Amino acid sequence: MSVLVVGSIALDTVKTPVEEHADQLGGSASYASLGASFFSPVQLVGVVGDDFPESEFDFWKQHRIDASGVQRAKGKTFRWSGEYAWDLNTRETKSVALNVFENFSPTLPENFRETEFVLLANIAPSLQSHVLDQMKRPRFVVADTMDLWIETTRKDLDALLPRVDLLILNDSEARQMTGETSLIRAGRKIRKAGPKYVAVKKGEHGALLFGEDEFFSCGAYPLEDIHDPTGAGDTFAGGVAGYLAGKTRGEVNFQQLRRALIYGSVLASFNVEAFSMDRMRSLTTDEIDQRYDMFRMMSHFEVLE
């Protein structure tokens, strides 16, 4: 089954203590759709300018990402530039040029409106709601968000939450949103505000998943070296939504969500191993399955062979 992915498409310039690359494919929808494509066909909605490389459309086609929902607007593509600190844990945004993204309004092609799985990648919550308004009857809605929307468009975000099945956010955002220090309290509180499930990402410490009476905790894949953390969260969300769309049947249950979280973590761990999406461009499903098995070995303490 396909998954619809809506979000930003950008050309990123990223500097780490050891490398710098300009105008690399970036944006929440680019990372998320590539992550999802390993598990299910993707329908991509976004906007690019007339300077956007045609080769990326070919790349999407090869990865069964249907880019017929990507608008081509007059002007330049959204550009973002950032620099990471020495430990890659913090980053500073050097410049943002919204360009054609400034007036982006996601309009779904007719044949995208009946898609049952949706990933609202990180964009303004009002746009995320606008996407849902156009859909016939989505079966499972995953939404990603960020500190900016919690701060500046809280009302829009609050209005979106009851329409979301799985909300994904990181630990500091969960604390910011609830005023709770305990992530357990924070996750449970956010769930009560609407989403059926809440996933809290904790970077090197893994992720937590909250359901009504269910709880799941997983670690992060043990990487010694990270080359570029850009897009890790978007890739995680893409892996989760893609797995649910492609690998589950019927109603999504907590057990499937557990596995989806692991697959999201696997994808994100590959993504940060190289600059931009470079690692994911050559990634195989065998490599994904091997790392999934590693996750099992490092998490399970009963019934191991």
Next chain:
Amino acid sequence: MSVLVVGSIALDTVKTPVEEHADQLGGSASYASLGASFFSPVQLVGVVGDDFPESEFDFWKQHRIDASGVQRAKGKTFRWSGEYAWDLNTRETKSVALNVFENFSPTLPENFRETEFVLLANIAPSLQSHVLDQMKRPRFVVADTMDLWIETTRKDLDALLPRVDLLILNDSEARQMTGETSLIRAGRKIRKAGPKYVAVKKGEHGALLFGEDEFFSCGAYPLEDIHDPTGAGDTFAGGVAGYLAGKTRGEVNFQQLRRALIYGSVLASFNVEAFSMDRMRSLTTDEIDQRYDMFRMMSHFEVLE
């Protein structure tokens, strides 16, 4: 099989934002031996003053903790007093009076010297080495340490490491000891300095376990409310060492260590639910097993019923 536990025995005065209790049983060996006692008989070595309540000796006896290695010295028992910040994440030591602990030199009763499992709870590494010097042929040595020893007695600590099978320390101590930001690098580096296995505790984020080619990661039990974090690390170490002594046969392997870490986490999670050791004083093995099963439910994503 018994486990020998050596460390400090104190009377603690602890203040949290909601409660304050004076002269409660505390110290690394007190918490660790009680934690261990749920899985195996304990041989306790430490020192108390002539003001130490006789009732605690009765309490130890009820918990199959053999306190014949506890020296009774002239003078006052070691006293520690601390206060926790509003979120219980940081604490300030208000006062320390070493008293009889100042000149403590752990001397093992003859019948303790052949014990095969040892937990060197948190005390100066020179004393930890002194304990090992007196032992015939320990099969598995667990050692706990802290920032103070890394800072002030690093040489003694380095000399101890090759004699240790499992070193337990927390995340900031692992970083401090190695100068590495990545806990994965830090854990692997410490293992290369001597211990066969290294466990890194991460508080609310659980724990990591490093072996030669093996890695294990577990979350923390999801508690909404913590009443008193004092002794959580000592209890964890006690649970780990007690489980290994009481529940494993033959050579300790990585799979047994995985389970030991979970039992340590279970014990620690109970311990912080009430002041001092109050929760552990009434804890049952059924409650421990139930929480162990919860850990399985929250960690496993394959082969769940």
